[in-house]
Amino acid sequence: MALRHAVLAALLDGEYSGYQLSKAFDIGVANFWHALPQQLYAELTKLEKEGLVAGRQVVQETRPNKRLFHVTDAGRAELEQFAAAVSKPSFIRDDLLVKVQVADRIGTASVIEQLEERASAAEAKIELLGNLLRQLRGDADEEEFLRRGARIGPYLTCLRGLAFEQGHRDWCLRITAVLRERQTTDAKR
Amino acid sequence: MALRHAVLAALLDGEYSGYQLSKAFDIGVANFWHALPQQLYAELTKLEKEGLVAGRQVVQETRPNKRLFHVTDAGRAELEQFAAAVSKPSFIRDDLLVKVQVADRIGTASVIEQLEERASAAEAKIELLGNLLRQLRGDADEEEFLRRGARIGPYLTCLRGLAFEQGHRDWCLRITAVLRERQTTDAKR
DNA sequence: GCATCATACTCAAGAAAATGATTAGTCATA
DNA sequence: TATGACTAATCATTTTCTTGAGTATGATGC
Structure with a gap:
């Protein structure tokens, strides 16, 4: 249910x-x-x-x-x-995270590729959500809209979606950089 | 699988x-x-x-x-x-978000309560993950550990978990504030 | 001294979600 | 004029997840 x-x-x-x-x-x-x-x-x-x-x-x-x-x-x-009623807690469940967990033990090359794809997918979603938010709030600025807007539910959930995608993108880029640097460091040894 | x-x-x-x-x-x-x-x-x-x-x-x-x-x-x-292999995209799936989506249409009181509970659960998780991260990296600082640490996989996934919980907490608090203010505004009318 | 918690695991049933295949007309495009 | 994408849905199957109950022993707390 x-x-x-x-x-x-x-x-x-x-x-x-x-x-x-x-x-x-x-x-x-x-x-x-x-x-x-x-x-x-x-x-x-x-x-x-x-x-x-x-x-x-x-x-x-x-x-x-x-x-x-x-x-x-x-x-x-x-x-x-x-x-x-009480809500069930929310979980992360992500194939890519599983891969990152073991990336330093098995090959990293493919994981890096996937992280980059994810990052740009997240980027695209961020733009899309930005537009959606702008559309939802119309002329008003965010503060104003949230104070007096008629239907803010969808706006609020979009905000969470946006923050999620931003966090996801940032993490993907950071991890990509980390794994990349380690790759070159490893190669030098 | x-x-x-x-x-x-x-x-x-x-x-x-x-x-x-x-x-x-x-x-x-x-x-x-x-x-x-x-x-x-x-x-x-x-x-x-x-x-x-x-x-x-x-x-x-x-x-x-x-x-x-x-x-x-x-x-x-x-x-x-x-x-x-290719990863499936990751999804948010959260009862509480569903409730926020409709919060302005049905009662908000119970949703606000749940948002606050979530925020403090997230806070607790943030502390726990902070400790875990400190433990994983030992004496080294983060940059150093990520450059030369032996086993960074679990650290990297924890970083994502931490960012997720922080985003979740921030969102919960923000939404609580928004819904609270609207409640009092509504009451005045 | 009684209750509860922690370790360690099993079994069964049911609900929810994912996967894959199919139908069929319309519209744009190369 | 074939190709593929879009609209609009249905059917069947399989996999995955959740719920709930149950067993057994030792340790810890009040």
């Missing part, structure tokens, strides 16, 4: 199809949860059966028909209950 | 029993992976069957007997292959 609340949370801002949701889970929602399209479709089906979301068919001419979902009162109640 | 590599990575630094590993997964290893004891025991059994780790029985007088495991050559090879 975990993805379900992320879906409800994402759906709170309007009507979305499974497909649109899966796009949202690639960008904004990715700051607090991640899921593949198949998971979303499955979850939406379950949520609809339980009456927590409701969908309506939208017939389209040039595109396949779609079903738009919105949160029902029962869904909202479920979210409220969830928000009041 | 993910926990398996975290276990191999953790086991690379010496012999550990399942129980000891589960302790390591609460502290240092938690910086790159998380798992419950049951998962570890199960994974060790699998890894042993596949010949990637080997265990030996240690008979103890005052404590229950235990099995100490170490990585075999095949296990090392598996790790090397893993390190060379």
Whole structure:
């Protein structure tokens, strides 16, 4: 029971199809949860059966028909209950960290490459989130928006996503530099 | 095939029993992976069957007997292959973020409480990791240790863990402040 | 002297998540 | 005019993770 609340949370801002949701889970929602399209479709089906979301068919001419979902009162109640319950702690879980842990014992070359790829992926995400934040707050500056903005939830989670990506990028670059220097030092011996 | 590599990575630094590993997964290893004891025991059994780790029985007088495991050559090879393969991107996945996303739509009181609990849990973790880092680098300062230290892998992953916890704490405190101020502003209206 | 904690591990069941394959029309582009 | 990307989804399977219970002994604290 975990993805379900992320879906409800994402759906709170309007009507979305499974497909649109899966796009949202690639960008904004990715700051607090991640899921593949198949998971979303499955979850939406379950949520609809339980009456927590409701969908309506939208017939389209040039595109396949779609079903738009919105949160029902029962869904909202479920979210409220969830928000009041204790949260599970959050964990880091990252292949690349596992590799760094053993990088000095096995080959470092490939790990360095991957760190650099990650760093530039993080850089791209940082820019994307920067734009998203600017868009969300409109004309106001951040302080102002956070004080009086109507809908700050998505902004707040984006802030966390941004900080996470920045931390990730900085770490990747630092570790790359460290491993690089050790490589040349090793070579000299 | 993910926990398996975290276990191999953790086991690379010496012999550990399942129980000891589960302790390591609460502290240092938690910086790159998380798992419950049951998962570890199960994974060790699998890894042993596949010949990637080997265990030996240690008979103890005052404590229950235990099995100490170490990585075999095949296990090392598996790790090397893993390190060379592409990594899956890392995701945030956090109940609390889901709650913040909807905090301005549903009740904020409980979310604020949870943010504060998280902040102090992060604070505790920060101290713990600070000590761990000091212990790992011994007398040397960080730059020096990273240049010439023998085993920097665990240090590097701890650095990421530390930065993550700091980012998490800062975010929690900031959001707490924002939500608090909005509460009082709302009340005045 | 009783309770609780720490060591050390096992088993089973169930929920959640990831993976892979498939369908089918539209649109842009090379 | 083939190629691939985009919209919109479904189905089946497998892997992974979580939850909960249980066993047994010694040490520590009040």
